[in-house]
Amino acid sequence: MQRGWFARRSRIEGLALDEMNDAWVKCNGCQQILFARDFERNLKVCPRCGHHHRLSARERIELLADPDTFVERDAEVVSADPLGFPEYADKLSKGRANSGLPEAMVSGTCTLSGIPIVLAVADFAFMGGSMGSAVGEKVARAMEYALEQRLPIVICSCSGGARMQEGLLSLMQMAKTCAVAAKLHEAGVPYISVLTDPTMAGVLASYASVGDVVVAEPGALIGFAGQRVAQQAQVVKPPPNFQTAEFQLEHGMVDIVVPRKELKHTLHRILRFFTGG
Amino acid sequence: MQRGWFARRSRIEGLALDEMNDAWVKCNGCQQILFARDFERNLKVCPRCGHHHRLSARERIELLADPDTFVERDAEVVSADPLGFPEYADKLSKGRANSGLPEAMVSGTCTLSGIPIVLAVADFAFMGGSMGSAVGEKVARAMEYALEQRLPIVICSCSGGARMQEGLLSLMQMAKTCAVAAKLHEAGVPYISVLTDPTMAGVLASYASVGDVVVAEPGALIGFAGQRVAQQAQVVKPPPNFQTAEFQLEHGMVDIVVPRKELKHTLHRILRFFTGG
Amino acid sequence: MRTILDFEKPIAELDANIEALKRITAEQGIDKSDEIAALERDRERLLREIFRNLTPWDRTLLARHPQRPYTLDYIRAIFDDFIELHGDRQFGDDGAIVGGMAWLNEKPVVVIGQQKGRDLKERQRRNFGMAKPEGYRKALRLMHLAEKFGRPVITFVDTPAADPGVESESRGISEAIARNLREMIMLRVPIVSVVIGEGGSGGALGIAVADRVLMQEHAIYSVIPPEGCAAILWRDPKRAPEAAEALKLTAHDALRFGVVDEVLEEPLGGAHRDPLAAAQTVKEALLRHLPPLQKLSVSKLRESRYERYRNLGMWQIATE
Amino acid sequence: MRTILDFEKPIAELDANIEALKRITAEQGIDKSDEIAALERDRERLLREIFRNLTPWDRTLLARHPQRPYTLDYIRAIFDDFIELHGDRQFGDDGAIVGGMAWLNEKPVVVIGQQKGRDLKERQRRNFGMAKPEGYRKALRLMHLAEKFGRPVITFVDTPAADPGVESESRGISEAIARNLREMIMLRVPIVSVVIGEGGSGGALGIAVADRVLMQEHAIYSVIPPEGCAAILWRDPKRAPEAAEALKLTAHDALRFGVVDEVLEEPLGGAHRDPLAAAQTVKEALLRHLPPLQKLSVSKLRESRYERYRNLGMWQIATE
Ligand SMILES: [Zn+2]
Numbered sequence A, B: 001m002q003r004g005w006f007a008r009r010s011r012i013e014g015l016a017l018d019e020m021n022d023a024w025v026k027c028n029g030c031q032q033i034l035f036a037r038d039f040e041r042n043l044k045v046c047p048r049c050g051h052h053h054r055l056s057a058r059e060r061i062e063l064l065a066d067p068d069t070f071v072e073r074d075a076e077v078v079s080a081d082p083l084g085f086p087e088y089a090d091k092l093s094k095g096r097a098n099s100g101l102p103e104a105m106v107s108g109t110c111t112l113s114g115i116p117i118v119l120a121v122a123d124f125a126f127m128g129g130s131m132g133s134a135v136g137e138k139v140a141r142a143m144e145y146a147l148e149q150r151l152p153i154v155i156c157s158c159s160g161g162a163r164m165q166e167g168l169l170s171l172m173q174m175a176k177t178c179a180v181a182a183k184l185h186e187a188g189v190p191y192i193s194v195l196t197d198p199t200m201a202g203v204l205a206s207y208a209s210v211g212d213v214v215v216a217e218p219g220a221l222i223g224f225a226g227q228r229v230a231q232q233a234q235v236v237k238p239p240p241n242f243q244t245a246e247f248q249l250e251h252g253m254v255d256i257v258v259p260r261k262e263l264k265h266t267l268h269r270i271l272r273f274f275t276g277g
Numbered sequence C, D: 001m002r003t004i005l006d007f008e009k010p011i012a013e014l015d016a017n018i019e020a021l022k023r024i025t026a027e028q029g030i031d032k033s034d035e036i037a038a039l040e041r042d043r044e045r046l047l048r049e050i051f052r053n054l055t056p057w058d059r060t061l062l063a064r065h066p067q068r069p070y071t072l073d074y075i076r077a078i079f080d081d082f083i084e085l086h087g088d089r090q091f092g093d094d095g096a097i098v099g100g101m102a103w104l105n106e107k108p109v110v111v112i113g114q115q116k117g118r119d120l121k122e123r124q125r126r127n128f129g130m131a132k133p134e135g136y137r138k139a140l141r142l143m144h145l146a147e148k149f150g151r152p153v154i155t156f157v158d159t160p161a162a163d164p165g166v167e168s169e170s171r172g173i174s175e176a177i178a179r180n181l182r183e184m185i186m187l188r189v190p191i192v193s194v195v196i197g198e199g200g201s202g203g204a205l206g207i208a209v210a211d212r213v214l215m216q217e218h219a220i221y222s223v224i225p226p227e228g229c230a231a232i233l234w235r236d237p238k239r240a241p242e243a244a245e246a247l248k249l250t251a252h253d254a255l256r257f258g259v260v261d262e263v264l265e266e267p268l269g270g271a272h273r274d275p276l277a278a279a280q281t282v283k284e285a286l287l288r289h290l291p292p293l294q295k296l297s298v299s300k301l302r303e304s305r306y307e308r309y310r311n312l313g314m315w316q317i318a319t320e
C-alpha cells in the first residue's frame, strides 16, 4: 500500500473523494490514501482514523433497507423555480447530474431487519441536500404516509439547510415539515431522526430536531449557523468539537452517536422498542 | 433621628427586629435605625435601602386581602410528632408561641381587589415556615378548595424547606403538594406563587416553583441548597446576588420581582388576566 | 442620533425647512403658514414619488431603520396594561424576546415579540434582537400559558436572525426553534403574527407560525439576509441590493406566495415617520382578524392552521 | 480497593481465611473442604448475628457502600438490550442520571436511574450521583417518551442529594425537581421506583414518584443526611448515628409510613456480597408489580397514584 501511495501521490493530491474513480481513495479525515475496495467494504468509513465519509442516498438506503425491499414513493415531486432565481435552473440540472437523482431527497418504504418502515434519505450531491419546496413536500408526504399506515419513519438528514433559491418558500418548509411532525407526534407514530454529515441550519432547526430519538453519525457536522457566520459571531471561543455529533451529544441534543457499521442494528433495536412487546 | 440613633444605639445593637417593641427599629439591610411608625407604614420596607423585612402571615394577609374578607380554613390541621423526634414537641410549642399561630401556614379565602381567591400564607416565625405533614395538608386542602370552587389560588411561601423533624413524611409533602398542583394544572385553575424571604429547598423544589406565574419580593432569599451546603459545594464562585429574587429572575425561574407596595396591585392585574375578558 | 437613509435625504431637507418655518412662526410670531403648507405639499408629493418606486433593498433598509418602531413601541401603543413576564424556567431570561399578559381592548391576550435595542446599551442587552434558545423557550412557555387559559397569542416579528453564537449552539438553538414550530402548529388558541421589521429566517419563523400572518408594507421576510445571499451567489456582499431583488423578500411577495395573509399599510414615508398611526393600523388589523379566529372550534382552528402550512411551497410533478 | 466497613471486619477476616483455604485446595491439591465448610458456617452465623442487629447508621453506611451495586449494575443484570439515550434536549447530558430503552423479559420499558461512579474518575464524571437540572430534565424527557409509546417506567434511586452547586442553582434545580414531581403524578403509564442505595431527599424524590415504591433492605431514604441533621440539631456532625436513629430512614420505617410498598430482601451481608442475587430479587419484584399496573386503565392508574401521594403524612386535628 505504501508503494501505491508514493507512486500515485502526485496525481491524487487535492482530489475530492467522489472525483476518484480508480483503486485508491484519499481519506478526508486523515488524508491517508486507502484501497478503494477496503474503503467501500468498510462502508466509506476510514479504517485508519474512523472518519465517516458521506454516503449517497442510494448507498444509505442500501445500508439500511433489507435487500430488495425499498419501494420509492413520490419520485415525481421535483423542484420548480418559483422565484426565477439567478442560476437556479442550472443548479438544478447540475444537482440532477451530480446525484443521478431527480431531487435532493429520496423517500419510500422498506423493511429494516424485518420491521416495515418509511425511510427518507437526503443526498448531499443534489445542491448540498438543501430543502426547497420539493424536499419539504417529500418529507411531508413521507410523514403523512407513515401516519396513514402507522409505520415508524426514519429520516436521514444530510443538508446545508434551507434552499436559498426558493426564498421564503424554502423557509416555510421548516414549518411545513414540523407541522406534519406535529401530527406524527400527536398520533404517537415513532419518528427516528438520523443526523449525518452535514445537518445544518433550516433542516436542523426543523424536522431533523424533533425526532422521538435523534441518532447521529460520528464526527458529523451538526449545527445551526454556517461556520462563517458562527465564527464571526463568536464572543466565546468555540470548543474543538464545535458543531459535531459529539458536541451535540454532550449538549443534550442527540440521543446517541452510532458508528456506521452499527447503525442498522441500532436502528433495529430502537425500532423494536416502539413496535415490539 | 440621628439623635435618637446615638442615644439608643447601645441598647438596640444586636437586637433582632421582631424583638423591638418601642418606637425605633433597626433595618436588617442597611443597619440604620428607623422610626417604627414610618417603617410599619412603609409595609416593613426600609425607606432608606428598600430592604423588604419579613411579614408575618397575618400581616401579609392584611396586605393582600380586602378588609374583612379573609375567612380562614383548616385552622384545625396541626402537626403531630410521628417520629417522636428529639425536641420536636418543644419546637412546636415555641413555634406556636412565636407566631401566635397553630401551624406555619395560614390558609383561607378572601377577595383581592374584589376578585375572590384562595390565599395561603406561610409564617416564618413558626419553625422557619418549614413544611411538615400539617403544612403540606393545608397547602393540599387549599388547592383542592380552589379546584372545587374554581377559584384562583395565591400561595405566599416563606420557608426554610421541608421540616426535618418529620423525616420522610415531610419529604413526601413535596410530592403531595405537587400532586394537587398537577390537578390544578390539568383543570386550568390559575395558581400564582409568591416567593418571599426566604423560600428554600423542599418548598422551592415543590409547589412554590410550579405556579402559572411566579412572583418574588425584591431581595428575597430564594434557592435550593442551604447557604452552608451551597458554599461547600462551590466550584464556581457564586455571584454577589446568588440565591436572591433577582438572581432567580435573571436565570428565568421567576416571572416578575415586585416591590411590596405594588404587590397587591400587580397580583390584581395578573388575576384579571385569568379571570377577566 | 437620527438615521437618515440616502433616499430619505430630500425629505429630511424638507422636514428641516418646515421645522424652521414653524419655529419662526412660534418664536417670532410671523405667519408662515402659506409657505409651510406649500412645503408640506411638496413633501407629500416627494414622499409619494419616492415610496412608489422603492426597491426591495430600499425596503430592507426601511425594515432595519433604527428609528422604526419596535415590539415594545407597538405593545405600548396597542395594548392596555402589559405585564411583562420573564424567563424560560430553565436557564435564563432573554432580552431579545419580550412577552407577557396584556389587554387588547376588552380581551386578555398573550403578547410576544422580538425586541431590538434603541441605544447601544439596550442593543447589547437585547443582542440586536437575535434571540437565544432561552428566548424561544420563554416564548413557548408563554404560549402554553395562553393555551392553558384560552387566551389568544399575538407575536411581533423583528429579528435579523436567531443568535448564531457558540452559547446558543450549545443550548440548542435549532432544537428550540424546531420545537416552537412543532408546538405552535398545534396550539389550541388563535395566533396572529405581525412582521413589523426584519423577518430574519428561522429566527423569525420560530415565533411566527400563526393562523394569520400580517406584514407591514416595508417589512421584509427572507430565508437569508441579502448580504449573505450575495456573498454566496457572487462572493460579494456589496451586491446585496441585487440579492434583495432576487430573494423576493417584500411584503407583497410574501402575500403572493401565501406566506402572509395581509399587508398592512404604513404611514407615508414609513412607520418611523408616524409610529402611532402605524400602531393604529396594526391594532385595527388585530381587532379584525382575532374575533373570527376566536369563534372557531379548537379542532377547526388547528386544522386550518395545519392546512395553511401544509400547503406552502411551489414544486412540480416531473413528467417522463 | 475494596472498602470494608467496621462491622464487616470480622466477616472480612473469615472471607480471607476461606479464600486462603480454597487457594490451598486449588494450588496444592490438599482437601480443605471440611475446614472450609466449617468456616463458611461460622461466617453465615456471624453474618446473621451482625445483620440482625444493624443500626440505622450501619444501614446508612451499607447504603453508601462503595461496593454496593449501582443503577447500571442492576440494569445490566435485570434487563435485555439496554439502549442508553442521552441528553435533555436543552442544555446537556447529565452523567449522574442514566436512562434509556430496555426489555424486561418480553416487555419494552424505559429505565432511568441515578448513577454513582465506581472509581475516582467516574465518580467525578457522574458527580457522585448528584444530578443537575439537566439530569432531572433528561429523566422527564424519557418519561414522556415512555408515556407517548405506552411503555412503563422503572426508576432506580441512589443519590446523596441533588447537586447543590451554583450552576445547578442557576439552571433551576428546584424547578427541575418540582416539575418532575408534578409531571410524574400525572404520567399515563405505570411507574415503579426502586430505592437501591441512598434515597437522598428531594434529589431522590425527583425521580421517585411512582405507583409502587420498592426499597432494598439496606437502602435508606431520608429528608436530610444524618450528618446534616446532627449538625443542625446538636451542632455536631459526628452525632450522625443518633440522627440516623431519629430520622427513621430505614426501609422498614419507610414501609411503616406508607412511603414504600415493599421492602426487598438483600443477600445476607448486603447487596454487594452478591449483586446478581440482589438483582434477581429486584427483577422478580418488578415482574410481580408491573403486570397488575399495566392492566389498569389510564385514569384508574393516575387516580391511584394521586391518592397514594395525596394521603401521605401524619398530622392531627386540634381540639379546642
Ligand atoms: Zn482517515
Ligand SMILES: [Zn+2]
Binding pocket: B027, B028, B029, B030, B031, B032, B046, B047, B048, B049, B050, B051
Ligand atoms: Zn435599610
